[in-house]
Amino acid sequence: MKLGLDISGGDFAPKANVLGAILALNHLPDNVEVVLIGREEEIHPILKENGGDFSRLSVVNAPDIITMKDHPTRAIPQKPNSSISVGFELLAKKEIDSFASTGNTGAMLVGSIYKVNAIPGVIRPCITSVLPIVEGGNSIILDVGSNADCKPDVLYQFASLGSLYAKSVMDIKDPKIGLLNIGEEEGKGNLLTQSAYKLMKGSDDFNFIGNIEGRDLFNGKADVVVCDGFTGNIVLKQAEGIYSIAKEIGIEGTYFDRFNYENYGGTPILGVNSNVIIGHGISNDVAVKNMLCLSYDVVESELTRKIKEAFK
């Protein structure tokens, strides 16, 4: 198995990315190789200095960099020698099994849709985030930002995608799907959630448990929380804000530590034809390691094949 990694993306590139790859290989089975995609002349010295295991690491040179300032839709055609463009080329040619990056999220989403394409039947690919549950374990929420405006059938598909992800990658047997809403009863909500509820109710594609409210996000009432990307992004960033405050006021060694992005490493883009994983721009080496471990789990679980089958 070959896991591709963008070495030029993120705030602490290239060093944190290369170190993350070295750390990951200590945790991953022997049949896993990591392909480092970035500036050769920067990668080699870091590998030498830190004892990178060359038998399971290879380097593909990509001299250019898509920065956070590049326009997401124009960046890939404008910079064909960037690490993100090269990564998608390798993925499209099946020379790597997954491609992970902590770089420009917009460019990663655009690359996923134009270079590897949405799975036929999937209206809008989406991204997830982890919700740490107080009693232990995690739920996920989706979409968290790639689709700000959604129609009810798109939310229905998010439920299917989330359910498949929870089953395949998180090993949850019969994931409980909740619709994020502003009341528990059917009929509550805005026009979108009222309609989505009607579609989701009685579905055979997933185990719909009804509406859940903002106060239930962290109590495990649902394993998969479905919402439009606008709402999900606000929820995610509010949680990040709470985590920052807990750190700032010196609360440590508690539940709130579990909001640390480092633990999760990133999210796959659900609903595209290959395995694309995006990480947080502020990722350090531990976060990059976990992004690669997530890449491994996603490839190993054959999530993409399962989604293709479900959407046939």
Next chain:
Amino acid sequence: MKLGLDISGGDFAPKANVLGAILALNHLPDNVEVVLIGREEEIHPILKENGGDFSRLSVVNAPDIITMKDHPTRAIPQKPNSSISVGFELLAKKEIDSFASTGNTGAMLVGSIYKVNAIPGVIRPCITSVLPIVEGGNSIILDVGSNADCKPDVLYQFASLGSLYAKSVMDIKDPKIGLLNIGEEEGKGNLLTQSAYKLMKGSDDFNFIGNIEGRDLFNGKADVVVCDGFTGNIVLKQAEGIYSIAKEIGIEGTYFDRFNYENYGGTPILGVNSNVIIGHGISNDVAVKNMLCLSYDVVESELTRKIKEAFK
């Protein structure tokens, strides 16, 4: 000044409500009276037992109760002798200066709109919630649930209403108005926030500082955070969830204590022709006291008159 209080609403009625009124009078100026609206035969014993000051307390009998199970739009006409119906009658006849309740929120909203009416020019009245700021002080967020679907001009009006509230009741000189969004730059967001941004930019009605993200909700970047009622309600309940978790895991004596609803007592309904304040259904006596103190602040600040003038 006469502050009306629903004695039958809320989970701990009638006792917590009567005790809250007694507590409030200890804090409020001598010219303030509280009018207790509810079941006379229940109120008198509580007052006697707890030394209620009858010179500043009066009772208006309202034998019926609108419960949480009553339908919000039908409850008031169906139960004219309920405490909420009687409260709105007194308010409409100007026999009280404000009416506060911890009862059925839907019925309170409906009563506000049909019994005292929206201020001419206000498209959709709304409700607010407090956002405690880490460095001290509070911001507010609106709407938090009365308008799940909003148009851009409605968000614009929320900004005006929030700005007037922050100036008048919270004593903030030139309140910074932020639009809750999923990116900082203009052009980010869903269709609603993209359009609302264009309307709000350069407004002379308030001090618009641009988009703010979920992570900025508690850092005081904006004094007034504007969003549709769906998003605001999710934010509010997520914060309530975090507060419950902090208590559950034994974090006390920190910033998170400031999420306790007791401290705030409630929210006025902004944009109606009189002073209506709604409180949390789980209000104890301290929360009811604070709801009456808020009623006093709202009446004293002449907020309703200021809103009428601004919307002329």
